Amino acid sequence: MKTLTKLTLTTALVAGVAMPALADISTRTITVSNGVAESHPVGDGVEAMRACMTERTDGAWTLNAFWSSALGDDLTATQALRSGTQEMVVTSSSPLVGIEPALGVFDLPFLFSDADEADAILDGDFGDFIAERMENSGLVNLAYWENGFRNLTNSVRPITRLEDFDGMRVRVMQNNIFLDTFQALGTNATPMAFGEVFTALETRAIDAQENPYVTIDTSQFYEVQDYLSATQHAYTPFMVLFSAPIFNTYSETEQEILRDCAVVGRDVQRSVSRELSDVSLNNVQEAGMAFNELDGAELNRIRAAVEGVYEKHAESIGIDVIDMMQAELAKLRGE
Ligand code: TF8
Numbered sequence: 001m002k003t004l005t006k007l008t009l010t011t012a013l014v015a016g017v018a019m020p021a022l023a024d025i026s027t028r029t030i031t032v033s034n035g036v037a038e039s040h041p042v043g044d045g046v047e048a049m050r051a052c053m054t055e056r057t058d059g060a061w062t063l064n065a066f067w068s069s070a071l072g073d074d075l076t077a078t079q080a081l082r083s084g085t086q087e088m089v090v091t092s093s094s095p096l097v098g099i100e101p102a103l104g105v106f107d108l109p110f111l112f113s114d115a116d117e118a119d120a121i122l123d124g125d126f127g128d129f130i131a132e133r134m135e136n137s138g139l140v141n142l143a144y145w146e147n148g149f150r151n152l153t154n155s156v157r158p159i160t161r162l163e164d165f166d167g168m169r170v171r172v173m174q175n176n177i178f179l180d181t182f183q184a185l186g187t188n189a190t191p192m193a194f195g196e197v198f199t200a201l202e203t204r205a206i207d208a209q210e211n212p213y214v215t216i217d218t219s220q221f222y223e224v225q226d227y228l229s230a231t232q233h234a235y236t237p238f239m240v241l242f243s244a245p246i247f248n249t250y251s252e253t254e255q256e257i258l259r260d261c262a263v264v265g266r267d268v269q270r271s272v273s274r275e276l277s278d279v280s281l282n283n284v285q286e287a288g289m290a291f292n293e294l295d296g297a298e299l300n301r302i303r304a305a306v307e308g309v310y311e312k313h314a315e316s317i318g319i320d321v322i323d324m325m326q327a328e329l330a331k332l333r334g335e
Helices: 002-015 042-055 072-081 102-107 115-123 124-137 176-184 194-202 215-219 252-286 298-306 308-317 317-334
Strands: 028-033 060-068 090-092 140-151 152-153 169-172 189-190 208-211 227-229 233-245 289-292
Touching: 028 042, 028 072, 042 060, 042 090, 042 140, 042 252, 072 090, 072 140, 072 233, 090 140, 102 124, 102 176, 102 233, 102 308, 102 317, 115 124, 115 140, 115 233, 115 252, 124 140, 124 317, 140 215, 140 252, 152 215, 169 176, 169 194, 176 189, 176 298, 176 308, 208 317, 215 252, 227 252, 233 252, 252 289
Parallel strands: 028 060, 028 090, 169 189, 169 208, 227 289
Antiparallel strands: 090 233, 140 233, 152 208, 152 227
């Protein structure tokens, strides 16, 4: 394919005519949106995806990226995909549980123990199973990217023990599992779209929010938050979703390019995310945030306080879904 492409290009240049489109590849403009800033590792993933598309289509595709919720929040953009008015979104799974309840499995507190475990689940059979479910809702999941382990920031006090959560006004994603988790911890939790969080923190409408270090850094939450505590209470993935109504109009070759390039983007995005995590943790401390880790016994008390969330949401997520997840995790852990 590559040699052919080069030949075509050379012939076109020699002949001085416009290059004919590659068979099965049309000229396309693809819009992708996201809620984070371009400096977030999602920016690197999108850039890698764009380079891959340019190479594979010989420049017939343009990938137009919109940042910082410019096209609406995760859920709004995802609905635009379902109705076929936007091609692509890189979104957290969490605000989409109303569309696909099985996604709630990723919101269960303290589910994954490390990033390798998350990768194995997401890139394996379980990830495929969830992707198949999404197709029922008009969404093609091209790949799972990394959002990461989430940590609490606030402007009241460091979280060193369970009681420190008490009464804190915490923003959570629009998701009942997160809401219950933070209620179980004793906070006053409010669901809110990500795009509203900075202002809500700045005006002190809320005290706290939770996100991975790279988001706290690239969204400049250090300007409006004083404490960062390594709660690591959940690992939520990003999904690279494509509109099924639009996907179905693409040729097989084009569909393959989309899937392949999303995976190329994934590998870049995950590695940048992991490299940047420590850098970001450092940055936010330099910017004035006080950082603390929690001791093991306190983390165990926190885990115990939120354990009931699994039971409470088992039915809405799907008992079969949770069983499958737990079986896959047991396999990975050699249990
Ligand atoms: C959240 C998420 C977000 C991302 C972003 C909007 O807290 O972690 O940071 O979904 O793309 O809402």
